[in-house]
Amino acid sequence: MLARVQEAAFDFAAEVTAFQSTLTRSGAVVSFTGLVRDDTGSLDHMFIEHYPGMTYAALQKIADQAVEKFGLEKALVIHRYGRLQPGEAIMMVATAAAHRKDAFAGADYLMDYLKSRAPFWKKELSKDSATWVAAKDQDEAALAAWSSESAAKES
Amino acid sequence: MKLDILYFAWVRERVGHSQETYETSAATVADLIAELVARDAGYAAAFADLSAICVAVDQELCDFNTPLIDCREVAFFPPMTGG
Numbered sequence: 001m002l003a004r005v006q007e008a009a010f011d012f013a014a015e016v017t018a019f020q021s022t023l024t025r026s027g028a029v030v031s032f033t034g035l036v037r038d039d040t041g042s043l044d045h046m047f048i049e050h051y052p053g054m055t056y057a058a059l060q061k062i063a064d065q066a067v068e069k070f071g072l073e074k075a076l077v078i079h080r081y082g083r084l085q086p087g088e089a090i091m092m093v094a095t096a097a098a099h100r101k102d103a104f105a106g107a108d109y110l111m112d113y114l115k116s117r118a119p120f121w122k123k124e125l126s127k128d129s130a131t132w133v134a135a136k137d138q139d140e141a142a143l144a145a146w147s148s149e150s151a152a153k154e155s
Numbered sequence: 156m157k158l159d160i161l162y163f164a165w166v167r168e169r170v171g172h173s174q175e176t177y178e179t180s181a182a183t184v185a186d187l188i189a190e191l192v193a194r195d196a197g198y199a200a201a202f203a204d205l206s207a208i209c210v211a212v213d214q215e216l217c218d219f220n221t222p223l224i225d226c227r228e229v230a231f232f233p234p235m236t237g238g
Contacts, residue, residue: 034238049164051230054214079237091238111238117216118237121164132165135234 002074003059005050007082012092019076019094026073026096028103032111038086042126048081048090051119055079062113069150070106072097077110079120112142156180156223158187162201163232166208169201184210185219187229207233 002019004010016031023029036046063075072095079091091114095106115135122133158177162170181187188205191198202208205219211230212221223229 051161051163051211051214051232053161053228054211054230057214115238116235119163119211119232119235120237121233122236123164132233133236135236139234 002076003056003063004078005052005055005059006078006080009080009088010078010092012089015076015078015092016094019074019096023073023096025098026103027098028100029094029096030100030103030107031092031094032107033092034090034111036084036086036088036090040126043086044125044127045086046084046090047123047125048084049121049123050079050081054119055081058118059114062110062117065113066095066106066110069109070095070097070102072102072106075106075110077114079114079118081120109146112139112146115139116143156226158223158226159228160187160191161228161230163230165233166201166231169197171197179223181223183219183223184212184217184221184229187223188219188231201231209234 012033020029059077059079063077066072066075074096076094084090093107093110095103095110097103097106116139124131124133156179158179159174160177161174167173179187179190181190188202192202209232210217210219212223212226213228
């Protein structure tokens with residue numbers, strides 16, 4: 001639906017307000033933003049690499065799937081790349097639906113798919129180390145849970 | 156067949172460059188990987204553990220059995236870490 005890939009920071013509050021102002025049939029908006037987290041207190045910055053030729057289409061596809069699956073009126077995904085400081089916002093999603101359950105589930109679904117199906121790679125850089133963030137088994141398990149849920153509904 | 160091959164994240168670092176144009180007659184992604192691994196130690200290191208490698212052919216995620224017929228761009232990268 002609405003997807004953006006950008007290096008620049010975004011204004012979370014302004015994005016949610018703008019998103020909300022275009023709605024015509026929703027009673028619920030859920031928004032989420034992910035920040036650069038410093039687990040050890042030694043993170044200097046994070047570098048996010050992406051696949052420019054593929055990223056936008058991947059975000060668009062994930063957002064479209066969420067809209068379809070949960071009957072959302074609209075979904076918004078903004079994801080940044082490049083150099084980010086601890087505490088900076090990396091990405092955000094917003095979903096709008098008639099009722100809150102679909103809006104929450106839609107946002108949760110978007111986040112699970114963005115984690116492992118959007119072509120971004122995070123590198124954590126500290127004074128004396130540079131480490132690529134590894135994908136977790138639980139990320140794939142989360143996707144499997146969404147597809148087994150759909151299979152259960154269809155059968 | 157001439158392909159653009161792209162590498163991202165630590166795959167890029169091990170291979171030593173982010174992009175190249177490569178002439179190949181490989182029939183599938185797996186055949187292409189076998190050719191690349193034979194080129195030098197950097198490629199061999201990048202592709203040492205195939206369970207840690209994802210591939211996109213013409214910007215669509217796919218698997219190692221995917222045929223390369225009429226394809227123009229292949230990208231190799233570790234599992235994605237968006238969000």
